[in-house]
Amino acid sequence: MGRCEKEPAVILVLDQAQADLAGPELTRPNCPGRLRRWGFARIRSLRSSAGGRVWLRPRRVRCARCRVSHVLLHALAPPHRAHTIDLVGQALLASASGHSHRAIGAALGIPADTVRDWIRRVRARAEWLRVQGTIAAHTLDPMLREIAPAGSALADAMSALAAAAAASVRRLGPTAPPWQIIAMISRRQLLAPMRSG
Numbered sequence: 001m002g003r004c005e006k007e008p009a010v011i012l013v014l015d016q017a018q019a020d021l022a023g024p025e026l027t028r029p030n031c032p033g034r035l036r037r038w039g040f041a042r043i044r045s046l047r048s049s050a051g052g053r054v055w056l057r058p059r060r061v062r063c064a065r066c067r068v069s070h071v072l073l074h075a076l077a078p079p080h081r082a083h084t085i086d087l088v089g090q091a092l093l094a095s096a097s098g099h100s101h102r103a104i105g106a107a108l109g110i111p112a113d114t115v116r117d118w119i120r121r122v123r124a125r126a127e128w129l130r131v132q133g134t135i136a137a138h139t140l141d142p143m144l145r146e147i148a149p150a151g152s153a154l155a156d157a158m159s160a161l162a163a164a165a166a167a168s169v170r171r172l173g174p175t176a177p178p179w180q181i182i183a184m185i186s187r188r189q190l191l192a193p194m195r196s197g
């Protein structure tokens with residue numbers, strides 16, 4: 001039987017109702033302990049698409065077994081990022097269709113270095129993301145045809161994740177906007193730091 005990692009984990013949730021439940025059905029890192037409400041994490045402000053801003057007050061929960069606290073972060077907020085997942089997704093799709101990080105940054109009003117950092121991180125795990133997307137897509141829709149190659153590792157990852165999000169909507173209904181579904185399918189690894197070594 002697993003235990004919570006010593007480090008507090010960030011648990012992505014699709015909506016506040018799910019966060020408010022914080023019950024045994026909530027996915028958490030490897031531990032069967034019950035999660036109980038434990039106040040709130042600091043308020044976060046995120047840049048969203050079209051120049052908007054989103055404010056979030058993530059709930060904290062604490063494992064009754066290990067006494068480690070976790071943060072329930074809404075899937076629209078990539079961990080440790082100042083932009084919403086939808087805005088990140090727009091930048092990634094533009095990159096997959098061949099636009100430079102400078103052009104994307106200028107078009108979306110994001111510093112070019114930030115866009116380049118996102119693209120590097122996703123490219124570094126593009127094959128892993130493609131596999132996650134492909135498995136999720138075929139699990140959610142066993143009748144799905146093979147996902148066609150899209151021309152680059154990044155584009156292949158994007159198209160597998162998009163196929164998975166579409167399959168999720170067909171199977172489960174529109175549970176969340178597509179990029180939030182993709183954030184869940186990528187198990188919050190979309191923009192995770194690159195492994196050293």
Ligand SMILES: [Zn+2]
Nearest residue numbers: 004031063066
């Ligand atoms: Zn635990």
